[in-house]
Amino acid sequence: MNFSRYAIYYIPDMRLFQIGSHWLGWNSLLGHETYLSNDHREITKRPRKYGFHATIKPPFSLASKFTQSELQAEFHTFCPTVSPVTGGILKISRLGQFLAITQDEQPNEVTDLAAATVSHFDKFRARLTEDDIEKRRRRTLTPLQDELMLRWGYPYVMQEFKFHMTLTGSLSHDKIVDIEQRANTIFRDFLGQALNINSLALLGEDEDSGRFHVLENLSLGK
Numbered sequence: 001m002n003f004s005r006y007a008i009y010y011i012p013d014m015r016l017f018q019i020g021s022h023w024l025g026w027n028s029l030l031g032h033e034t035y036l037s038n039d040h041r042e043i044t045k046r047p048r049k050y051g052f053h054a055t056i057k058p059p060f061s062l063a064s065k066f067t068q069s070e071l072q073a074e075f076h077t078f079c080p081t082v083s084p085v086t087g088g089i090l091k092i093s094r095l096g097q098f099l100a101i102t103q104d105e106q107p108n109e110v111t112d113l114a115a116a117t118v119s120h121f122d123k124f125r126a127r128l129t130e131d132d133i134e135k136r137r138r139r140t141l142t143p144l145q146d147e148l149m150l151r152w153g154y155p156y157v158m159q160e161f162k163f164h165m166t167l168t169g170s171l172s173h174d175k176i177v178d179i180e181q182r183a184n185t186i187f188r189d190f191l192g193q194a195l196n197i198n199s200l201a202l203l204g205e206d207e208d209s210g211r212f213h214v215l216e217n218l219s220l221g222k
Helices: 014-024 038-043 068-081 108-120 130-136 143-152 173-186
Strands: 003-010 054-060 085-095 098-103 194-197 199-206 212-219
Touching (some): 054 108, 085 108
Antiparallel strands (some): 085 194
């Protein structure tokens, strides 16, 4: 399998991951789809390809001087040097017009873990093209977000990072209340619990399907 991009994600503990994968319709660990009704398939269409996760280092093309094997080797070196972190209490949130599982408060330790990961693996990232930059700027970016995008390849990193596990694409006003209630029911056993980031996963985007597959899922710390 050939990969066009790579990313570093937080994959939650297996029970939550399985429920989240079933919700989205794609299991990035097993590499297979799950059945969804037509309506639910539509509302989860946009996040499905990524699998159930929280982005730590956003998707990036690999710089030409590196190989996938070198990236994976560095990932094996990096994870034991990083301590697990405990975050805030999980809840369902509206982020604009889409739904995600977020924290009630995001501790500095979570932000710092994401920042350290983005920084450490930046050398593996191919530089943005002018087309990439233009595409990013089609969304309204603040001056800080534009600066971060030019430096790190993505506008929502470092101090702009917000931990979230995406559940839907953009929802219309008349749908969002119903879907929010459904999500609160499906994920109720995990809401109100503290976030525990004790592992990171390296994923690749399949060139053929555009779906992300877990290549490595490693515990943090020694």
